[in-house]
Amino acid sequence: MTVQEQYELLEKTVRGYNPAADFDHIRAAFDYANRCHEGQKRKSGEPYIIHPLAVAQIVAEELKLDSESIEAALLHDVIEDTPATHEDVAHLFSPTIADLVEGVSKLTRIQYATKEDEQMENLRKMLIAMSKDIRVILIKISDRLHNMRTMEYQSPEKQKQKSLETMEIYAPISHRLGMQRMKWELEDLSLKYLDPVGYEEIITRLDVKRPEYDAFLSRTQDQIRARLDELGIQHMVYGRIKHPYSIYRKMFSQNKSLDEIFDLFAFRVLVDTMGDCYNVLGVIHDIYKPIPGRFKDYIGTEKPNGYQSLHTTVMGPDGLPFEVQIRTWKMHEVAEYGVAAHWKYKQNGQGSGTEGRYEWVRRLLENQEGADAEEYIHSLKVDMFADEVFVFTPNGDVQNLPAKATPIDFAYAIHSAVGNRMVGAKVNNRIVPLDHVLKNGDIVEILTSKSAKGPSRDWVKIAKSSEARSKIRQWFKKEKKEENIANGRSSFEQELRHSGLTMRDVTENLALLLKKVSYGTLDEMYAAIGYGGFTAQKAVSRMRGELQRIARQHQEAAESLQRTEEPPVPQPRPVKSEQGIIVEGLDNCLVKFSRCCTPVPGDEIVGFITRGYGVSVHRADCPNAAPERRAGQEGRWLKVTWGSDTNESYPTTIEVVSKDRMNLILDISTALSSTNTFVSGLNSRSTEDGFAVIRLEIRVRDGVQMKTIMNKLNQISGVLRVTRPAG
Ligand code: MN
Numbered sequence: 001m002t003v004q005e006q007y008e009l010l011e012k013t014v015r016g017y018n019p020a021a022d023f024d025h026i027r028a029a030f031d032y033a034n035r036c037h038e039g040q041k042r043k044s045g046e047p048y049i050i051h052p053l054a055v056a057q058i059v060a061e062e063l064k065l066d067s068e069s070i071e072a073a074l075l076h077d078v079i080e081d082t083p084a085t086h087e088d089v090a091h092l093f094s095p096t097i098a099d100l101v102e103g104v105s106k107l108t109r110i111q112y113a114t115k116e117d118e119q120m121e122n123l124r125k126m127l128i129a130m131s132k133d134i135r136v137i138l139i140k141i142s143d144r145l146h147n148m149r150t151m152e153y154q155s156p157e158k159q160k161q162k163s164l165e166t167m168e169i170y171a172p173i174s175h176r177l178g179m180q181r182m183k184w185e186l187e188d189l190s191l192k193y194l195d196p197v198g199y200e201e202i203i204t205r206l207d208v209k210r211p212e213y214d215a216f217l218s219r220t221q222d223q224i225r226a227r228l229d230e231l232g233i234q235h236m237v238y239g240r241i242k243h244p245y246s247i248y249r250k251m252f253s254q255n256k257s258l259d260e261i262f263d264l265f266a267f268r269v270l271v272d273t274m275g276d277c278y279n280v281l282g283v284i285h286d287i288y289k290p291i292p293g294r295f296k297d298y299i300g301t302e303k304p305n306g307y308q309s310l311h312t313t314v315m316g317p318d319g320l321p322f323e324v325q326i327r328t329w330k331m332h333e334v335a336e337y338g339v340a341a342h343w344k345y346k347q348n349g350q351g352s353g354t355e356g357r358y359e360w361v362r363r364l365l366e367n368q369e370g371a372d373a374e375e376y377i378h379s380l381k382v383d384m385f386a387d388e389v390f391v392f393t394p395n396g397d398v399q400n401l402p403a404k405a406t407p408i409d410f411a412y413a414i415h416s417a418v419g420n421r422m423v424g425a426k427v428n429n430r431i432v433p434l435d436h437v438l439k440n441g442d443i444v445e446i447l448t449s450k451s452a453k454g455p456s457r458d459w460v461k462i463a464k465s466s467e468a469r470s471k472i473r474q475w476f477k478k479e480k481k482e483e484n485i486a487n488g489r490s491s492f493e494q495e496l497r498h499s500g501l502t503m504r505d506v507t508e509n510l511a512l513l514l515k516k517v518s519y520g521t522l523d524e525m526y527a528a529i530g531y532g533g534f535t536a537q538k539a540v541s542r543m544r545g546e547l548q549r550i551a552r553q554h555q556e557a558a559e560s561l562q563r564t565e566e567p568p569v570p571q572p573r574p575v576k577s578e579q580g581i582i583v584e585g586l587d588n589c590l591v592k593f594s595r596c597c598t599p600v601p602g603d604e605i606v607g608f609i610t611r612g613y614g615v616s617v618h619r620a621d622c623p624n625a626a627p628e629r630r631a632g633q634e635g636r637w638l639k640v641t642w643g644s645d646t647n648e649s650y651p652t653t654i655e656v657v658s659k660d661r662m663n664l665i666l667d668i669s670t671a672l673s674s675t676n677t678f679v680s681g682l683n684s685r686s687t688e689d690g691f692a693v694i695r696l697e698i699r700v701r702d703g704v705q706m707k708t709i710m711n712k713l714n715q716i717s718g719v720l721r722v723t724r725p726a727g
Helices: 003-017 023-036 050-061 067-074 086-092 095-109 117-131 134-149 156-176 180-194 196-230 244-254 274-287 329-345 356-366 373-379 407-414 416-420 466-498 503-508 510-517 522-531 536-564 664-674 703-714
Strands: 235-241 265-271 310-315 321-328 388-392 398-402 422-427 430-432 444-448 581-583 591-593 605-609 615-619 637-642 650-659 678-686 691-700 719-723
Touching: 003 023, 003 050, 003 067, 023 050, 023 067, 050 067, 050 134, 067 095, 067 134, 086 095, 095 117, 095 134, 117 134, 117 156, 117 388, 117 398, 134 156, 134 180, 156 180, 180 196, 180 244, 180 329, 196 235, 196 244, 196 265, 196 274, 265 274, 265 329, 274 310, 274 321, 321 329, 398 407, 407 416, 407 422, 407 444, 407 466, 416 422, 416 466, 466 503, 466 522, 466 536, 503 510, 503 536, 510 522, 510 536, 522 536, 581 605, 581 615, 615 637, 650 703, 664 678, 664 691, 664 703, 691 703, 703 719
Parallel strands: 265 321, 591 615
Antiparallel strands: 235 265, 310 321, 388 398, 422 430, 422 444, 581 637, 605 615, 605 637, 650 691, 650 719, 678 691
């Protein structure tokens, strides 16, 4: 067939299903492609234009597409393989046709490598998503079909590689789009190159058995036809041997020889109405014995891709089982040509129960209601993946992200550690900002650094995927938690020292103390303190209470032990004290009482190691012992306690603020002498606004006596305030 004859066949085919097609434009596209490819040859030695012509023929014959698709098929290689540009095609034909051609070229440029199933599925989706217009993928499949039909001229490596790609990408997409006939042919052609031996074996065996099989096919066909004619059911019946790849798969998966394959034959009965389908089924089950469990009603429950048919497997008279498929002509067209058939039939989107992954096909099909082929085709934008974008990792894996995703989404989709260490990103080898919007087919590379500071707060706003956003939030929560624990620990430890307790006191009674503060672990408590949900003061005061209770318990236990046991346990060595003070960890050290706060027995006290003067004892609430004063010299503060052998008396100071009046000093002296208080000094000054501040240097035994004295002073008429100065 000459090129001219082939072109005429194309026109004739198009005219057959679409007399209104734009033949002027189709002719122009052919002429332009012919000129562009002039001088180029296929591997077979034929002029290159044979290929685009053949692809257009497939698009017309198999898919019955519109004029634009035929033109685009004729032009599909001009942008990729000739000097023609998108602008040229857009100018000469139309921007839509230029987009279709450009779309096919883009799909051609994608590099494939065999991957695990999930990756292949993503790759298929990416292809469909990149197509934008469903016609792009349909032309691409037609292109692939013709290339597979003429694969014999390619090198063995190329044959294998293209066949694998076809098997993993294009055949499944054809299936997904409901184009069974093209799917079979693609599979058989691929098998031929992927397992030539297995393929040949099947073809050879089928050839050998052909006369036998053909006889069986026509005998059975006649039987069915005769019975249906008898009953006056309009029909067409034909039988076929299943296609080689389907037999191959059965042999392979069931490890059976060709003779053992259960149903090698399939008969098809086409009728006018759905009612007839069920009538024919009854007839078939009457003639042949149905095999239980093999009946499937895809009319009552159609397949997600729109497929409708009745399937049953029966046993033939010669003991050969075979499958019978019964459907209407309309259902048949849909089964054979899938999406393309729907354009022709304007299927009213009936049928519900569309399952998830085929949902987009359904949407696509429903859209065409009431539209003419030429009109409808324009709305066939591939929007089923409008909310997704598919991009490549540098090693060719496909990442599936939400539409408008950024490198941030990509990084966190790879791994949260990649996201947390991201310092930049490259798209198609160019550095891009982190809010760069990714497009289908982009190759994305994330630049990371071990010293990265981690995500920034803005990233949560930039990221489009909930996965990335939650991983970023997690990072902040976790980081903050560590920060909280650190802060909480430090204020707790400060408070602990302030109250004269040590970490050892805490750890030795940890379980009881944690119970007292109602936290599972110290870190949890620290985190709460750091976060502000709990205070170090409360923690320490509750712990101190608990420690005192524990100490009392121990003491009581020891005492009761002493009482009950005959030989008294030896008394623990009395702790040596200096002036009634026990300094933790230090025996016989020089102790002096600070002048600033003058503690007396009963006061909570702390010790400070002075430079050269021993340990100076402060009241715990003395400003000079306050945490801020301790900064930098925490190590010099010690836990000190009052011993049981305190001194006779301790010097201390009391300050009285009173309204200035006659006999005030006399009244104070009386109060002091009535409590047997030794006074070593008294200093009084009057303020300008009529008050008197009296400072008393006295000696007391302990806090109890102190309290009594202060109460007494407080009762004196005119006295406003009695305090123990400190600091
Ligand atoms: Mn091509």
